[in-house]
Amino acid sequence: MFTGIVQGTAEAVSILEKKDFRTHTIRMPEDQLSGLEPGASVAHNGCCLTVVSMEDDLVSFDLMQETLRITNLGELVTGDRVNFERAAKFGDEIGGHQMSGHIIxxxxxxxxxxxxxxxxxxxxxxxxxxxxxxxxxxxxxxxxxxxxxxxxxxxxxxxxxxxxxxxxxxxxxxxxxxxxxxxxxxxxxxxxxxxxxxxxxxx
Structure with a gap:
């Protein structure tokens, strides 16, 4: 679950293209890395993605064909910035409105x-x-x-x-x-x- 209160923007530093699939890596701000690990959810431009690997402040995510079709993430190029929000925890303030990270x-x-x-x-x-x-x-x-x-x-x-x-x-x-x-x-x-x-x- 997400709140719609974006925590900042992150730069796409690399994009690995495969057939109907891509892995992109963003540079996360250091103050947003605490507790982040593979398997965690992070919204990119509102789309819920799963962390697949981390190396220092570089965090990578896989994007399937449907994600590339429905969202604007397939249009990203290196150097673009995405809005990010880490998944909300129970007890967090819902400053915006409840969001699922499922783009329509x-x-x-x-x-x-x-x-x-x-x-x-x-x-x-x-x-x-x-x-x-x-x-x-x-x-x-x-x-x-x-x-x-x-x-x-x-x-x-x-x-x-x-x-x-x-x-x-x-x-x-x-x-x-x-x-x-x-x-x-x-x-x-x-x-x-x-x-x-x-x-x-x-x-």
């Missing part, structure tokens, strides 16, 4: 509007998933727990404060970039349940 799709950045101390970013998502996107609802974007702003057909926006821009890779996002999306599971459960009940009534 990617969304395209369509507009970036900068103003003093703020950044508004618009995203386009697959239209069949927009039923889960509500103004003031929660959404996970590249592992960041964010509140949805405006919704317009198949697009929505979020508003980012300086702390979020400093702590995450959202300050570098530009039009055309793809970001990982995790829908709030409670919202998804409610929408799917209501939809199923209404469909049954109409039979």
């Amino acid at each position: 799709c990617t969304a395209e950045v369509t507009r970036v509007i900068d103003s003093e101390n703020n950044r508004q970013v618009w995203f386009r998502m697959p239209s069949d998933l927009m039923k889960y996107v509500f103004t003031k609802g929660y959404i996970g974007i590249d592992g960041i727990s964010l509140t949805i702003g405006d919704v317009d057909n198949d697009e929505f926006n979020v508003n980012l404060i300086p702390e979020t821009l400093t702590r995450t890779n959202m300050s570098a996002r530009q039009q055309g970039d793809r970001v990982n999306i995790e829908i709030d599971p409670q919202t998804q459960a409610i929408v799917d349940t209501v939809e199923r009940v209404l469909n049954n009534r109409n039979k």
Whole structure:
């Protein structure tokens, strides 16, 4: 389980490509290494990955074909930075909202509007998933727990404060970039349940 409170960004220092498979290695900040060992879960841009090996501050993760297909991690190149969050422990403060690290799709950045101390970013998502996107609802974007702003057909926006821009890779996002999306599971459960009940009534 994750909270959507990104702990920082880490640089991808090597990428080993195989057929429908890759291993990438990131350089973790030293203050995030305590207790980290093979088998532990770390979210990269919101996607839950498992540590497979460690050498000092270099931590490696395997990415399967489905992960490469669904997420933006298959687009990473050496030198890119990913948002990371180590798995939450029971008793930790849930500062964002509960997240699983299971990415449902990617969304395209369509507009970036900068103003003093703020950044508004618009995203386009697959239209069949927009039923889960509500103004003031929660959404996970590249592992960041964010509140949805405006919704317009198949697009929505979020508003980012300086702390979020400093702590995450959202300050570098530009039009055309793809970001990982995790829908709030409670919202998804409610929408799917209501939809199923209404469909049954109409039979």
